[in-house]
Amino acid sequence: MSDPAERLPDRRPRSVLPELNIRQLESFRAVAEEGSITRAAARLHTTQQTLSAQIKQLERALGVILLVRDSRGVSLTAAGEIFADGAKTMVAGLMELSVRLNTVAGQSINQLRVVCCPRSTASFLIRIADRLEAADPGLRVVLVSVRSMPESLRELESGRADAGLMWLPLGGNCLRYSIIGQDSWVAVLARDHRLAGRERLPLADLAAENLVLPAIFLSDPAERYWAAALRPTAGHPEPTVLDTADGPIIAARRQGIWLAPESLGRRYADPATSVVPITDAPPIDAVVVWTARASEPLITELIRAAVAESSAALATEPYERH
Template sequence: MSDLDLRHLRSFLAVAQERSITGAGAVLHLTQQAVSTHVRQLERSLGVVLLVRTSRGVLLTAAGEELAAGGATVVDDVDRLAERVRAVAGAQAGTLRLACCPAATSLFAVDVADALEAMVPGLRVMLKGAQHPRHELELLNDGSADAAFMWLPVGDVGLHHAVVRSDPRAVVLSPRHPLADRSTVTLADLAGDPVVRPDVLTSPEAERFWMADPRPGGGPAPRGPLVPGVEDCLLEVGRRRGIWLAPQPLKALVPAGDLRWIPVTDAENFDLAVVWHDRAPQPLITRLISEVRGITGHEKRLHAA
């Protein structure tokens, strides 16, 4: 049955219904020759004789009667499946609201929105700028956004996520810091430096991760000043009141004057993810994840792994 062609089956069912190849052709808007060819190909695929031609039309064999009885159900099931698929695709038209911090996503957010709108007719993608991760979480929780781009971990907040990019970690240092001229550093090199903390993260778990706490030896990371936002972190670093650990891409997106951004070779990467709630339109979320991974190259890395 794996070789059964639906076109051939539809032609046979029309012949069985009309008891005439000519009549079936009229119903299907096909030539008599095309209908006859479909029936012969179906018989060849199944290895049976399905009908016998007579001067008054056709007679079904026992095998033909069996196929006529069950074939209509098969065709109906396929038709209903096609309708469900089209309904799901049609339901995608509407609005998808994406919350994002411009510093984290400006390299690809506009491209993603344009690509999704091009793929899904009638879809409108709204990019909702958020001031910081906690603001993104508020937009998700109050229903103002369907999904958001956020660095993990977010914390145990009842949301789903899928990683779309992995970013190396860097330390931001004052140019007067003793390590400012190094090309790379380790967490051990930074063991005595207090870490500035922006008061915008979504959970204690997230804060610990951004601080690389605990350190590889199990000791705590020194806590530096708690400041309102990212820009304040840079100001504190510039005044030598601490260091800041951040995803390397922020170097190109956050003005930092003459501060030094130095890769930390033994620190975990930051994973950027699409984060969404249960009420979000899942088919669109799936397309969103695939599109972002394609732009960032994360899909290739997943397959390579």
């Protein structure tokens, strides 16, 4: 079978890269990392048609095929593998160059890029972004979509994002953080579960149950810490850690009990479930995290907005046990 690149009509070698733009590079990088046009389009807040058109334009400009599309998604060709590695370096370099040039010119880039997981932090961060931009019309808050906490860390470490919202402990990394509040833990269970009518639950009462935690932890040590901290009693299996979207479904389907920080559990609990506070689980700290490159004045404003929005949410959305 011939190399996919040979299918292009113009096979003249390129001695230098043609004119590219950062949008094309970011689009291709997202598709390469997601392995799917659909997921990449959701991550970039664009349509699949627009994203596909950008990739085709990029392939024509480079003179090579970068992606092979099939029923399972997309895979990289040999040329795609090389370009994906180079695109990541180019985007980071362009961003660093922009910062340096603006610094020399005595200007600042009034932009804050915040990692955002649509299933757990999106609604809260949208309100924070609105609050920040309303206070400073010259500020642009960019929400960088991710699917998991490890992906959040990759975006921060690569320089593609400046800050984010997470829970402690963070594990071994160089992120800076500030605590913006504490969450207690709740049990989300089917309305007809034998424990659903209780006002509060100690962990010991959950010893015989199948327990599930949301995948909100930044590292394996953090995951192990909370799995052990929320284990009802010694000798019983530790809670299973699954995608945040799975917990409410498991609870509603009577397949287990979902344990979650109160803000998360209250937001995602299904109407067919009850939310009951756990009396003796240690609280979990919610934090704003940021990198050493981030603008300290903007981070200060982000922390203030997060604390204010958290207080407003507690005042306007009081806890209700279903």
